[in-house]
Amino acid sequence: MPLVVPGITSSGGDNKTNDWMNKLMGKNLGNTTNETTFAKKDLPKEHRIVDSDGGMMTMDHKPDRLNIHVDKDGTVKKVTHG
Template sequence: MPLVVPGIQSKDNSSSEDWSNKLMGKKLGDAHDNMTFAKQDLPKEHRVVKPDSMSTMDFKPERLNIHVAEDGTVTNVKYG
């Protein structure tokens, strides 16, 4: 079984830094433009974490966690 290091690599060979570069400062939407990233292009294993929302503390190295601000702008991206 291959070793998967969270934040370094994932199943699709994208690191959280790669996703951070793609998503930081953008909003999630239906289509791409200068300020929006299309939701359908996110990895299968992902979740969007809104401020003050509850989420489980289970650790899944292949899951991309996308933290957004009140206005929906991406503020943090990490695997786990």
């Protein structure tokens, strides 16, 4: 799991995005939360999971929607809002 240090390895900007990035980066999504997994049930209502390798997604902008970009093995690589 990659080391995430707020303000150093995460970009500046929106605090809610940074908070989610710190919770999710390097983890997989699953049914329970532990050191390597984050429970899907604990995600905000407005979220979508996107394939980082060019997965398609709609272009509608919803500022409160959490976008979770995952790689082929399901590891979270990027978190954005919109």
